[in-house]
Amino acid sequence: MTFKSLVAAACMGLMATAATAQDSSVKVGMITTLSGGGAGLGIDTRDGFMLAMKMAGDAAPEVVIEDDQRKPDIAVQLADKMIQSDKVDVLTGIVWSNLAMAVVPAATAQGKFYLSTNAAPSALAGKGCHPNYFSVSYQNDNLHEAAGAYVKNAGYTNPFILAPNYPAGQDSLTGFKRLYGGDLAGEIYTQLGQTDYAAEIAQIRASGADSVFFFLPGGMGISFLKQYAESGLDIPVVGPAFSFDQGILQAVGDAALGVINTSQWNKDIDNAANATFVEAFQAEYGRLPSLYAAQGYDTANLLLSALASADISDAEAFRAALKAADFDSVRGDFSFAANNHPVQDIYVREVIKEGDIFTNKIVGVALEDHSNVYVDECKM
């Protein structure tokens, strides 16, 4: 057999498998972080997503779940494997922006749909937007913009702001400054994964700030809050929801009590979908749902609503069905802006203690029907 005929045979083989894949039912690939330092976020995303799938019963598509270990190279390998050998139609689940940047553009270029349960970097909202890419969570800047608006409205005039030095951290401080707009007592980029903030806290103390805004997701936030409480500083602290999430609040303990944070979801938002979700999640997993679980649950319900009204083999119709966002969001009102990112309310929450459990309650609305600033840059 010559080389040419070998190639031809291989191509025919590929076409044959592609043809059979079209006949089978819809398949969803979930790539998320299930091991390593950030596993709590991925596990909550998965559990929220699968809860909605379980509640959908027979209507639920087949879901393939894989662990990206929070590593971009592994996420890319998994996406290739899911697209080429598992033949998935929809990808979802990535928690971290740097992983999303590695996976999403390639997946959408191959005609797959990507529904983001969390990461929504500005690069994918503006010039890099794609008709097959939908962010169900937010745009990365949103919660920080809300914090900026809160700090301004609360009458603070000299906040000190800090975030880790990586794309989401830079988006964070940019977002905060966009809606705050006033003077700053100081601005620091810390190292990603830093665990000791004594040096930064000393600088905050010396700066004469009247409030502190910080974006330090996961373990970084736990370290910062405990050390801040220990330092004897009593300047009010504001942050986005990530450092005050259900999963990590118990590890922060009393140090978080009373802290103001911004979020597009909380367990006490008053609507039927949210009440069902919170109750079903607790019954299924025996713990309170987190923001990530709520985002996973909403993403699954959006997907189910689109699958019910359009056939995924008709990409145009399926895209329109997703864009209609015809599902009961746990956040109440929910629609998509022109660049497929949510238009939604963003709330101000306060950390409280319910019995022995630390949790959040909504104390106000920071921004109503908030979209994002990248809509005009997106041409699709």
Added chain:
Amino acid sequence: MTVLLFIEQVLNGLQFGVMLFLMAAGLTLVFGVMGLINLAHGSLYMIGAFAAAAVAGATGSFLLALAAALTAAAAAGALVEMLVMRRLYDRDHLDQVLATFALILIFSETTRWIFGSFPLFLDIPDWLSGPVSLPGGIEYSLYRLAIIGTGLAVAAALFWLISRTRLGIRIRAGESDREMIAALGIDISRLYTIVFALGAALAGLAGAMVGAIQSVQVGMGEPVLILAFVVIVIGGIGSIRGALVGALLVGLTDTLGGLLLPELFKLFMETSSASTTGSALASMLIYILMACVLIWRPRGLFGGSA
């Protein structure tokens, strides 16, 4: 920048350095005495923190938690030495790196299996919490002062152990010539187990003390491990004194660099680009320090001349 801020940062640097010393001391002993590269040292740090969090959660006593951290890390260390390390002494360094890397994965996943994926709660005890006023009007965390004190006490105890006791003599002898002291009738494998368990206990102590002001979670040991390797390379492999000096140097360089470099750049750059350039350079500073020390003294500050 004020003098108060500077002094506070020096204290922060000291505290960071002392914590690094507890990690580096075990690493340098194991490498110096046994010639073994132990990447799993960070896992022993994590075991210490998790044991402390579990015991503090169950009993509410911080001292018991510290004791549990020491015991658990030492026991894990001794077990690892007897089951795994013993087979690796005669092997190539690459084999040791592979095997101890496998141990990191095993320890991490086992810890997740037992304790779950969410960070645990470990707090500072009431009698050590809150700030304390130092002379000159400096407010400083009492707990961090306690860490500095404990670390320096451990350093003094280690010097005494190495230079004044029979065990120390054996350790030093094992460092110079392991065949010879075996020939002199000393049970070398028992000595190795003791040294390994001692190093592990120090890492566990560091994990427990730092766990109370940071987050206790799977994978917490690896970032510290990298710094601890930098410390022992700067200090000279196998030298406890080198580990102490190296640790304090790295701690102070890292803390003060982050403060002083942006200020320095502000003298001839605009504020925002000065703070970006300054903090970018500050995060490289300890590696630049390491490179400079190695150019000046290729075997580290207190490394042997062999």
